[in-house]
Amino acid sequence: MRLLVLINPASSRGDTAGVEAAIRRAFTSRGLAFDVAPTTRAGHASELVATHGREFDGFIAVGGDGTLHEVVQSMDLRRHVVGLIPRGSGNDFAWMNGWSTKLEACADRIAAGRERCIDLGFWGGGRFHTSVGIGFEARVTYESRRIKRLRGTAIYLAALAKTLSNLQAYPARLDWGTGTWEGDLLLASIGNGRRVGGAFLLTPDAANDDGLLDMCFTPRVGLLKLLGILPRTFKGTHVQVKPVRLERGARIRISSPIGFPVHMDGEVKGLHVRALELQVEPRALRMFG
Numbered sequence: 001m002r003l004l005v006l007i008n009p010a011s012s013r014g015d016t017a018g019v020e021a022a023i024r025r026a027f028t029s030r031g032l033a034f035d036v037a038p039t040t041r042a043g044h045a046s047e048l049v050a051t052h053g054r055e056f057d058g059f060i061a062v063g064g065d066g067t068l069h070e071v072v073q074s075m076d077l078r079r080h081v082v083g084l085i086p087r088g089s090g091n092d093f094a095w096m097n098g099w100s101t102k103l104e105a106c107a108d109r110i111a112a113g114r115e116r117c118i119d120l121g122f123w124g125g126g127r128f129h130t131s132v133g134i135g136f137e138a139r140v141t142y143e144s145r146r147i148k149r150l151r152g153t154a155i156y157l158a159a160l161a162k163t164l165s166n167l168q169a170y171p172a173r174l175d176w177g178t179g180t181w182e183g184d185l186l187l188a189s190i191g192n193g194r195r196v197g198g199a200f201l202l203t204p205d206a207a208n209d210d211g212l213l214d215m216c217f218t219p220r221v222g223l224l225k226l227l228g229i230l231p232r233t234f235k236g237t238h239v240q241v242k243p244v245r246l247e248r249g250a251r252i253r254i255s256s257p258i259g260f261p262v263h264m265d266g267e268v269k270g271l272h273v274r275a276l277e278l279q280v281e282p283r284a285l286r287m288f289g
Contacts (some may be wrong), residue, residue, distance in 0.1 A: 001057040001113070002253075003027075003034040003083070006045045006071060008063030019062065019103075028102055030111035034060075045070035049080075053244040057081065060110065064088015069265035072285065073126050074136060081286040083110045089144075089155055090198035090266060093130045097206065097287065109288055116289030118208040119280050121192050128264040129285065131196045131203070132278060134254060135170055136187035136218075138261035139163045140197070142268050156197040160230070169220035172256040176215060177248030185260070186226070188217035190252055190278055194236070194268075203246070204236025211282035212248045219243050251279040263276065 003028070007020055020036055026035050035056075039045045047072055049059055058081040061068040064213035069241030075082065078144055085106045086094035093099075097118070100106055121128040133141060143159035150158055172185035189196065191214045203214035216239060218229070239246045254260075259272030 001033065001081075002055070003058045003060055003095065003110070004030060004048070004052060004056045005034050005036045005060045005062060006048060006067065007038045008045065008087070009038055009041060009069040011067055019085075019087070022103055023062065023107075023171075026107040027110075030107055032107075032111055039067070039070075043070060046073045049074035053080065058083060060226035061087060061253065062087055062120060065090055065093050065265045066088065066267050068093055068129060069267050072120070072129055075201055075285075077120070077284050077286070081115055081288060083288040089152055090196070092193055092195045092198065093265075095195055096130065096193040097289070112288075114289055116287050117283035118190055118285050118287055119211060119282050120284040121190075121213065121278060121280050123264070123278050125269070126264075128192065128278075129174055130191070130193040130265050132190040132276075133196065133202075133263045134188040134190075134276070135172075135185055135197070135260050136163060136167070137189050137202070138263040138271075139168070139186075141263040141266055142261060142271065144197075145268065153198045157224070164223065164226070167223060167226070170256045170258060170260040172254060174217060174247075175253040176247045176248060177251055179215070179247060181245075184220040185256070186218045186220050187276075188215060190215045192280065201235040201236035202233055202238075204239065205246070209283060211280060212280060213252055213280050214251055215247045215249070217247075222244065251277070253277045 060083040061071045062085045084099045140159045140163045169184040174181045189202035191206040204216035255275040259274045261271045262269045262273045
């Protein structure tokens, strides 16, 4: 098996000094066949996978959820297997799927050659591996990308504080196959995984091998009510508080006449998206495991 290791130098706020040399030592000592390709701009990892896909059997994303998001977009899902060396701010996919933050442990897992197949989300413009956030959550993600001096969960906490100062709800319709809802939507989080932002268990019961997407959504609430709900997201107990709702479906449709902000796997896809259709493909993603 031949692997292409895609290193995002911007991951973990650029703290990647020496990582390539360390990966080369770890992979070579385990007899892995590999090439290394640093990425140089947004979207570059996806381009590299698309261009060199026929030359490799698998790809290793060295970065965070955004780096992996790019890699997954262009993979041949039948041919390719994916691995990860977590270097991001949130590392939610890594947490969900048991990837260590230690390079040696990741190299051991990849060298073992075992595979696990997990669900993969699809939308009109591509694929997502962990989560889709709409409304308030997506706005927090957008603000987090503008923060340059913090790292890790502190980034999302600072972005959260900024977003709270300007709450907005969006007239929306939600359809998850077995039910519908209409009203002013504060946020919706659709999870193939349980966690977002490195700390927030917005869809605490989500599993990425059940063929379903979990959706947590909240209608418009006041600031004081929201402040009472948010601390519960660290443990996932917010779903016990009204008016928070948790639903599941293999296909989820969300629309709004004015549009809403959207992120996928921590990558902002737009601030005024009017319609979104999401679906899950059971066990479509091959992962070292």
